[in-house]
Amino acid sequence: MPNLYRTSDDLVVSRLEDGKPTKLHLENMNLFASGAFSNVYRGIAILSEGGGENGKQQEVVVKKTWPRQRGSPLEVRILGKLNRLKHKNIVRLLYSYQKEHEGKICLALIFEYIPLNLHQHLRSLNRKIDIVEVKLMTWQLFRGQHHLQRMEICHRDMKPQNLLYNADTGLLKITDFGSSAFEARKTPQPSYHVTRYYRPPELLLGSKNYGSEIDIWSCGCIFGELLKGAVFMAGRTSNNQAELIFELLGQPTSNDLNSMKISDSKYSDIWNSYERTAKGPFPNFDFMIHPTNQTMKDRRTAVFNNLISQKDMIESIDLLKKVLVYNPFQRLSGTDFLMAPYFMQIFHEQTVRMNGKRITCLSGADWQIVKIGDKTVTGESTSDIF
Template identity: 35%
Template sequence: MDEDPANNIHRDYKDPSGVSVTIFEDGAEQEPQLVALKKVIIPRIKDFRELHILRHVVRHSHPNIVRLMFSQRRKYKMDVAYTLVFEFIPTTLAKLKQVYSKERNVVDIKLCIWQLFAGLHHLKELNIIHRDIKPANLLVNPKTGRLIIADFGSAIFIPSYPDVYQGTYAVTRYYRPPELILGAKRYNCMVDVWSAGCIFAELYIGEALFAGTSAYVQLQLIYNKLGTPSADDLKDMQVLEKDYICAIKHQAIYPFGELFSVFEQLRYPEESNPASLLVKILDLNPEKRLFGRQLLSDNFFAELFQEGRRRNNGALVTDAISLEQRQHIIGTEVQTTN
């Protein structure tokens, strides 16, 4: 993707719901188009990893991953300033989650979650870990229901060599998986799966599932609802047992999780109660977390693909995801019902 000349960007329009501009291509005025701008200033000697990842994503586009339209680079004092131009999506899941939860908007919740996991499945195939999946980084078009994973500022490619140190301070605390809290030096896309599972629960209960005020409190909340890891779990978490013992020495131990009781109180219909599915997604052992085609084809999401299924606003679910898209992802024929 070539960088566009500065005179092709005109900041002549701003929308109340986000930053936007009018684009003119090749010096000739075209149909005005709203876009979102992100400005980043980095040291001249530093590699701009986010841009490399975004360009790679563009070459392997996906409807649930943000699309970089073009970028602009210029000198800024002793640093380098980048302007990244993205497709414009009007709001975020952070702004909509309370509405979905309060209205018990099950179809829209399932639609958002299915698209989130579809996007993460695509990132896994590209060997990319997002490392900051949270509602504020998920863009939503309320009209169509389309959800997009955005903000790749913390993203990395999965290292080719197993001994590469990836850094442990990643992912916003409420959505940080236990292996990172416990200091795992190596991890994979399952950290994103954990974050998505936390968001899944949050859309139902209307608040963060694990709202810890510190790393230790975060672990306490996780163990309260999900139990504590076994020795085999710690091995798969890439966590040393001595680090685990040190982390929990002042904490109570919960042999059984209490996640089911959280959702039993909400009294959702059985086919829309997410507890059984969430237990599989929010497994303390990252190697056992439900993900990919097996998750996306789970019967929990079946109602989304019933013929003529509509959202609360009357729009068809297929405005956001088509039956063909689902079939392409899960690799099987889609059965529709009236």
């Protein structure tokens, strides 16, 4: 990938709100993160043409990718659709532009800046968080996923690295829609999507016809990770990841297999090579509730988060069990999940977070909005948008 790097730039960008061309000056741009398919820069955006808002500044990140052809990539179309409903748990794309450099097209996406992703935040705390933080993060995650599902968008890469997190306020936002797609359940799609640890059984078993239910499984794995203080199921390979799920849930029934629309040959190959034990490391999630010397010695089953009481863990696992099931259409999510009494604690005005602060990123209004379907425009963000 070409490494286009400039500390400042004057641009004409397309504003995602209305497609209006806008003059923007970027300055103090520094490499923030890099990956196989994109580089991300952090800096200051200044409106150089914006009427009464001329000269307004905002800290932003710029994601630069190198698509093969011009036009509006799928990621931009998805983000444009999401921008029309400014959901507080979805990242905001502010502007986009394309440039040609050395014969290649550079697509740049300019987003609101949020300091950390959830993976970085958890690592800073040695992955140990209390039950209030678990509930706060999990509720927002599943609320954002439910919004995507109602917008008929399948994220296809839910993981802590793709969740932005404001440690001060507790606000969580889903980001990175580079692997996402509009749902087209009748159209076969690749099964290699989703990072292995968060990949649902139907994709591991070769399904090519799936929908947003795959994201529900991934969110369940993140929920389990918050409780455990480590990756919930860390398979060494894709086949081993499927085997760990077998250990957790047992053998899928014929109804389960039909609901997942899996590849019969793929399933037969994995199941027949799977060395079953009388008691695998994961049965019935018991390792999370009743840790033993044996389970604590095995990194697959060791629970590293010691800030959660057994009572809270039992209540949490009771809910998690309803999410991590084979049948994609029986995975608990949406309003049924979000309205669970389990989450009421984070809506009490007196509840205090680990940082000693009250919860300000959610209120009783959020609870009521979700209760009636969460179908309204929220218009909320952590920052002022030009």
